Amino acid sequence: MRTIWLTEFGDPSVLVAGEAPDPKPGQGQVLVDVEAVNVVFIETQIRAGRPPLPMQSPTPPYVPGTGIGGVITAVGPHTDPGLLGRRVIGHTNGTGGYAEKAVVAAHQTIPIPAELSTADAVALLTDGSAALAISGLGAPKPDEWVLVEAAAGGLGGLLVQLALTAGAKVIGAVGSEAKLQAVRDAGAQAVTYARPDWTERVRTLTGGVGVDVVFDCVGGETGTAAASLVDAGGRFVLTGAAGGVFTDTRALAARGVTVIGLRQLMGALGNQRELAATALEEAVAGRLRPVIGRTFPLERAADAHAAMESRSTIGKTLLLV
Structure with missing residues (x-):
């Protein structure tokens, strides 16, 4: 073969x-x-x-x-x-x-349900199950501000969809100007961390109050900058390290921010098969779109x-x- x-x-x-x-x-x-x-x-x-x-x-x-x-x-x-x-x-x-x-x-x-192509189902196998688990941990609520990093990617795009479905106000952060429209097409506000003032732009969009939830898919400098945007009482969810290193979150607890780390994520992903099956069901129902x-x-x-x-x-x- x-x-x-x-x-x-x-x-x-x-x-x-x-x-x-x-x-x-x-x-x-x-x-x-x-x-x-x-x-x-x-x-x-x-x-x-x-x-x-x-x-x-x-x-x-x-x-x-x-x-x-x-x-x-x-x-x-x-x-x-x-x-x-x-x-x-x-x-x-x-x-x-x-x-x-x-x-x-x-x-x-x-x-795979008859309504889905094999390609669509495979697109939800890992990212769909992870998005459901991560969204459950961050638990966005109606009218909360949610920041999703790498929001034009496979996982980030699904997190944007789930947060919007929960009624949250979503800002998708992406790595280039070319990806901004993809986030806007999903129904979210968009910023790019290719610009040095991107966190100021997020503050402006939220009316100066910062965000309630961060889904940190990138880590590194981007994750650190995103962490500065979370208000006391908010949640910072570590989901990945596309930037090479996971975000150092030790200072967040002192500010009254709840950090949801890799241990909780691994626990939430414990039954990945069940999560992936649910993702396929959500896609058939039209609530999740790969x-x-x-x-x-x-x-x-x-x-x-x-x-x-x-x-x-x-x-x-x-x-x-």
Whole structure:
């Protein structure tokens, strides 16, 4: 089968198209003919040899990728043959997703509703489940001000939608002028942290009162600047470190801000399968809309990583097989 190998840690060129034997499902596993592959920003960090702490990377060479969608074509021993032919999404055991075929634990697969394309379902596999968990932790309320970082990305865009649905007043912060319109199209106010005065712009939009909730998807200097905008009694939710390091939140508690950190996030993500299934249901109901910005054929995984690292992508990036 066709695969993408990560030959060593480095720039996107270390992702090389190649071949590998077809995997065989073991007991309790299914084999999926892959149609779409989830690409997440953290995979670019792992590929570069800079995984956010406390994550550890597999040892190259290996086939990266964990989130896939497609059709079950084989089942392992003592596994329900009724699963054959089912269109599903699911996570691999940590590697093996950038390939034509992938093995997934049968109990972790999620049927794709007929109303959704495989690509849309895969776009919600990780980001949809994470957005539901994160939104639940931050719990935006009607008329609260909510700041979402990386608001034009796959996860950030869904957080914007969920906050708006909750009745909050939402400001989406993005990394470039080109992404502002995507946030406005979603129904939120938009600022770019490419401008040095972006926090002043947020203060102006809120009438000088700051924000009640921050969904910190970027970390680093952006996260630190966003933290300065939270008023006492507000919530600061750590969700990622696209900027390379997680935001230092130690000073926030002294200001009366509730910090919701990685431990709470991991706890909220405990039943990721159930969350992803709920995300699909919300999409069918029209309450959650995946935005697929760019797709690449499997062989161009390196180009997908390069596009994500250039911060030029809007919405979800997928590989199509």
